[in-house]
Amino acid sequence: xxxxxxKRILLKLSGEALMGPGQFGIDPxxxxxxxxxxxxxxxxxxxxxxxVGGGNIFRGLAxxxxxxxxxxxxxMGMLATVMNALAVQNALERVGVDTRVLSAIPMASICExxxxxxxxxxxxxxxxxxxxxxxxxxxxxxxxxxxxxAAEMSCDALFKGTSVDxxxxxxxxxxxxxxxxxxxxxxxxxxxNLRVMDASAVALCRENEIPIVVFNFRETxxxxxxxxxxxxxxxxxxxxxxxx
Ligand SMILES: Nc1ncnc2c1ncn2[C@@H]1O[C@H](COP(=O)(O)OP(=O)(O)OP(=O)(O)O)[C@@H](O)[C@H]1O
Ligand SMILES: O=c1ccn([C@@H]2O[C@H](COP(=O)(O)O)[C@@H](O)[C@H]2O)c(=O)[nH]1
Numbered sequence: 001x002x003x004x005x006x007k008r009i010l011l012k013l014s015g016e017a018l019m020g021p022g023q024f025g026i027d028p029x030x031x032x033x034x035x036x037x038x039x040x041x042x043x044x045x046x047x048x049x050x051x052v053g054g055g056n057i058f059r060g061l062a063x064x065x066x067x068x069x070x071x072x073x074x075x076m077g078m079l080a081t082v083m084n085a086l087a088v089q090n091a092l093e094r095v096g097v098d099t100r101v102l103s104a105i106p107m108a109s110i111c112e113x114x115x116x117x118x119x120x121x122x123x124x125x126x127x128x129x130x131x132x133x134x135x136x137x138x139x140x141x142x143x144x145x146x147x148x149x150a151a152e153m154s155c156d157a158l159f160k161g162t163s164v165d166x167x168x169x170x171x172x173x174x175x176x177x178x179x180x181x182x183x184x185x186x187x188x189x190x191x192x193n194l195r196v197m198d199a200s201a202v203a204l205c206r207e208n209e210i211p212i213v214v215f216n217f218r219e220t221x222x223x224x225x226x227x228x229x230x231x232x233x234x235x236x237x238x239x240x241x242x243x244x
Contacts, residue, residue, distance in 0.1 A: 005229050006157040006211075008047040008123075010150035011038070012142065014162045015055035017217045018084055025056055026087045030218075034161075035091035037223040042097065042128065046227060049119070049129040049153055051146040052088055054080030060138065074138030078105060081142055085132035086110070098127045104136030104145070116152050123153065143201035151208045158210055159226065160197060161217030166234030167196050181234045189236055202236070212236040 013034065020027025042048055060074035068076075085101045092099045100122045101111035111132065112118065122129045134145040143160070150158040167189060168178035186206035190199055196214055205212050215226045215233035225231025 005227065006155075007045070008049075008153070008155045009227070010049050010051060010146055010153060010155040010158045011223075012051045012146035012158060012160045013053065013084075013088065013217065014160070015053035015057060015080070015084055015142075016163050017161055018052075018087070019056045020218075026084065028087075028091075031087050031091045032094070033220060034217065034223075035088065035095050035097070037217075037221070038092060038128065039095050039097050041223055041227055042126075044224070044227065047123055049123060049131065049149065049155070050085075050088065051131045051134075051142050051149055052081050052084040053142040054078070054084060054134075056080075057083060071138045074140075075105075078133040078136070078138075081134055082107065082110070082132045085130045089130055092128060092130075098125075099130060100127050101130045101132050104131070104133040107133075119149075119153060129153075140200070141198050143198040144204065147201040147204035147208075147210070150210050151204065155210060157213055158205060159213045159215065159223075161215060161223065162196070163216065163218055164196065164214070165216040165219075165232045166214050167194055167236060169194070171195060180232075183235050183237065185239050186236055187239065205236070206238060209238060 018026050020030030054077045057080035058077045060077040063073035064070040089099045089101050102114040103111050104114045106113040119129050131149050134142045164172055166180045167184050168180050170178040172178040186202055189202050213233050213235050215222055226233045
């Protein structure tokens, strides 16, 4: 199936994708490989900004289920995304890509605060902007931050690089017979409660007509393939623009 090509994209890297073969934390070889692929995508003419998750280090909801105060746990999760953002920045700069980390929670000694117009300016200058600390608010996730920043930065699409190769009719890690969609509507994702992405992120993309492309970023070369409009992925769109 051939999908449309997108110029300006927001790439959401799930924290889990940064673990590589490990069960926790950051695998330097995996982050380096991803940085190389992101550089290649930029050289192919794509304007890229990134939102990095934190699930490889800390998830607020899981911690609150074990007795942590939810708000504190969510702030810890947001801090985890800053660590991941710095790791990705470091890897990108090692391969010669100019980057800026902008945090939704100001941390003046570490990175810039998130200011939309500054982010836009960085992108105009050809830098890769890495958005850290999610939305800056507890009770959200980095999926919602990705949808929000994609809208704010006028991105043509949100690419979710994760550990599954698309959206399935059930969680493929739990249901062996689950079937993958090539293309699916926002409404179906929401009504069938397909949990590859948060409902709030999906709704935000639906309202702003930002297609979501879900692909497996654990496989080498996949980013280039899906950006070129092929490769294994699922595109989530509004019915009326369905590319399926
Ligand atoms: N219908 C579905 N189709 C595809 N994946 C699904 C579906 N339902 C649940 N999932 C699960 O969604 C997960 C994808 O989300 P991901 O692991 O990237 O989480 P995240 O919260 O975005 O990132 P992080 O790892 O940073 O917490 C996969 O682990 C997959 O098993
Ligand atoms: O806007 C946000 C974004 C994230 N969080 C907290 O961070 C962790 C890690 O993010 P993931 O999206 O799960 O990778 C998340 O579990 C939340 O606890 C937040 O509070 N607000």
